């Protein structure tokens with residue numbers, strides 16, 4: 002193993018008890034400090050200098066602006082450097098391992114990007130005549146076919162734009178189905194304690210009341226408690242599988258049968274399909290609706306590099322209520338069905354999730370990924386994701402408490418707790434010290450069922466060498482937490498900023514720059 006700093010962390014600056022002098026610039030070698038753009042370029046200067054044309058005739062009358070607009074004036078190189086320096090302060094999947102659990106931060110293959118940039122895909126407009134976008138519709142239809150086949154379900158709605166948006170789509174279909182049956186009074190959605198936070202939020206947003214179902218000692222849904230709560234007021238259940246403890250819900254089939262017998266529907270949160278794709282078909286487990294995150298399982302970029310895409314697969318009984326539009330092949334022609342008709346299979350559609358058809362760029366990337374792996378390759382994806390997570394789990398369970406280690410192998414993510422740390426040390430100290438080690442921290446304090454949880458999802462795209470480096474770093478930091486190393490409490494020491502008040506920053510963000518004098522006057 003290529004260990005980075007096996008001997009442990011060494012202080013370097015005076016603040017850390019070391020002897021390196023602070024630099025004149027505040028920069029730390031190639032780690033550059035960067036002020037705000039307003040602090041670099043004053044609003045009284047301009048990045049370009051063009052003399053006013055001699056023939057200028059002002060036609061604005063009294064509407065001409067009299068005060069300067071207040072934008073910072075920077076030259077082109079200053080502007081380019083500002084944004085390039087800022088971009089270097091970002092951590093990204095192209096830079097290193099991103100162990101965030103429940104996020105599946107896997108590599109985004111460059112082939113996907115190449116295909117998405119083909120002008121025939123990149124430049125299409127949703128209002129173009131259908132005859133001119135046959136190729137794009139074929140991509141949507143082929144991807145839809147793969148998703149339906151891989152999940153063993155009946156149909157798919159392609160338009161939802163994220164996992165949470167897909168949950169809403171599935172729950173709205175369940176609501177429409179209940180109303181059609183004259184059972185709109187079923188208002189309770191059961192959600193296990195170990196569910197992703199978006200599940201209860203979605204159910205509440207759609208007008209249902211949410212009731213928790215406890216987890217059993219080995220981290221899975223307490224099936225007996227769930228069955229006991231079923232009844233004529235229950236609309237359905239939302240179950241994450243594999244769940245957020247990184248475990249497969251082995252009883253899902255039994256649960257589905259019980260829920261159906263009691264008149265409810267089964268929503269499965271399939272964001273973690275990565276761990277079972279090619280191995281398990283949710284349709285065989287009695288699932289009625291499930292979203293798939295293309296930005297997780299099928300390697301399209303997340304967030305800033307996104308946008309996301311969360312298609313929802315439906316069982317036969319929910320298909321009539323699925324949203325519009327959908328792509329259909331008629332002869333050798335692809336059509337976009339925009340309105341429900343009594344004869345078609347979306348006869349009771351609840352409506353639309355989006356104005357148009359969904360995230361075309363993500364469809365192209367996901368289909369590229371699927372075709373470049375093939376059916377056998379996708380199965381390998383799941384197996385390797387599970388193998389990598391178990392490698393992390395078993396490599397660290399002597400220094401980190403692994404609460405479900407006795408429940409058998411994990412799925413795509415390994416979960417640890419803060420048990421065994423010295424008094425006063427917590428998960429955040431370990432996460433912050435990982436930044437010093439050059440890694441993005443793992444997911445912390447989630448799921449809530451584990452005290453001081455650390456959820457690590459390496460994904461299948463990491464090599465053994467990278468995993469070994471990460472394991473070495475986490476082992477070293479965990480040993481410091483067990484030993485009560487005080488320097489851990491103020492980590493990170495090498496990042497541009499140390500411990501920020503993240504709650505304050507999120508709740509009261511300062512979004513408007515104020516000139517220092519104005520700010521000083523305002524404060525008086």
Ligand SMILES: *Cc1c(COP(=O)(O)O)cnc(C)c1O
Pocket residue numbers: 103104163164165166197199241270272273294309311
């Ligand atoms: C990521 C995730 C979601 C939410 O997906 P978004 O695309 O971020 O809205 C929901 N459930 C689980 C289990 C997830 O991992």
